[in-house]
Amino acid sequence: MAWMLVTPAREARAKTYGGLGWFDRLPSTPTGAIAARSATYWWRDPRYRMSLIVIPITPILMIVPLLVVGVPVQILALIPVPIMCLFLGWSTLHNDVAFDNTAIWLHVASGTRGRADRLGRLFPALALGLPVLIIGSVISAAVYGDWSVLGGLLGVGSALLFGGMGFSCVTSARFPYPVVRPGDSPFSHPQSTTATTVVVQGFALTASLLLTLPAIVFAALGFLGSDTWFWASLGAGVFVGLVALWGGVLLGARIFDRRGPELLSASLLN
Incomplete structure (x- = not known):
C-alpha cells in the first residue's frame, strides 16, 4: 500500500495510426475501394479470422486419421x-455480402456497379x-517425390479456387442468409432459416466440385498412365476455373x- 501511494500511475500508451492502410495501397476506384475494405x-474482423483459421486446420484433421491407419505420407501430401483451395474459393465468399450487415447501404446509395463490387x-x-495454390503445390510435389504431379x-x-469464387459471386448476391452480426461473438448462431442456409452452402459446394471433375479425371489418368495427363489437368483446371470465375462475376454483377x-x-x- 505504501509503495502504491508514492508510485505515480502508469499512463497507457496511446496507439497511433499512420496512413489509410489498404486504401493507400490500392487504386482510388470503386473496385479498389471495395477491395481495400474487404482486405x-x-x-481485423473476428468472423473472417475464424473462417481463415479453419482453412489450415481442416486438412490436418483429415490427414491425422489417415496417417494413423498407415496411409503413406507421399499420398497424404x-x-x-x-482442400484449402476449396475452402478459400467457396467457404469465405459464398455469403460475403451478408457480413457487411447494414454497411451494404453504402454500395446501394452510391450507385456502385455490381461488377466493381464483385x-x-x-x-x-x-x-x-x-500463393497457397502455387507454393503449396510445389511443397506437395516435393514431398510426393515426383515433380510431374505438379501439373x-x-x-x-485452380478449378476449386477459381470455380468456387465464380459461384460465390452469384450466391452471395442472390441468396444471402443471416450471419453473425459485426461485434458479436463469432461462435454465436444467428436466427436463420436452416433450410436456406444448408441449400445455399450445399449448392455452392457441389457446383465447385462438379467444375473440378475434368481436372480430377485427367489427374487420375496421370497417376494411372502417362505423365502428360497431369499437364492436361493443369490446362483443364485453369481454363474451366477462369471461365467460371469470369462468368460468375458477370452474372453476379447483374444480380447485384x-x-x-x-x-x-x-x-x-x-
Whole structure:
C-alpha cells in the first residue's frame, strides 16, 4: 500500500495510426475501394479470422486419421492444397455480402456497379489463394517425390479456387442468409432459416466440385498412365476455373445491380 501511494500511475500508451492502410495501397476506384475494405475486414474482423483459421486446420484433421491407419505420407501430401483451395474459393465468399450487415447501404446509395463490387470482394481471396495454390503445390510435389504431379495439383487447385469464387459471386448476391452480426461473438448462431442456409452452402459446394471433375479425371489418368495427363489437368483446371470465375462475376454483377434494394432490406433484417 505504501509503495502504491508514492508510485505515480502508469499512463497507457496511446496507439497511433499512420496512413489509410489498404486504401493507400490500392487504386482510388470503386473496385479498389471495395477491395481495400474487404482486405481490411479479412484482417481485423473476428468472423473472417475464424473462417481463415479453419482453412489450415481442416486438412490436418483429415490427414491425422489417415496417417494413423498407415496411409503413406507421399499420398497424404496431395490432400492439403485442394482442400484449402476449396475452402478459400467457396467457404469465405459464398455469403460475403451478408457480413457487411447494414454497411451494404453504402454500395446501394452510391450507385456502385455490381461488377466493381464483385471484383473488389475477390481481391483478398485471390491475394491469399494464389500463393497457397502455387507454393503449396510445389511443397506437395516435393514431398510426393515426383515433380510431374505438379501439373495435376495446380489444375485441380485452380478449378476449386477459381470455380468456387465464380459461384460465390452469384450466391452471395442472390441468396444471402443471416450471419453473425459485426461485434458479436463469432461462435454465436444467428436466427436463420436452416433450410436456406444448408441449400445455399450445399449448392455452392457441389457446383465447385462438379467444375473440378475434368481436372480430377485427367489427374487420375496421370497417376494411372502417362505423365502428360497431369499437364492436361493443369490446362483443364485453369481454363474451366477462369471461365467460371469470369462468368460468375458477370452474372453476379447483374444480380447485384438488380437486387440492390432487396440486399439492403435483407441486411436490415439480419
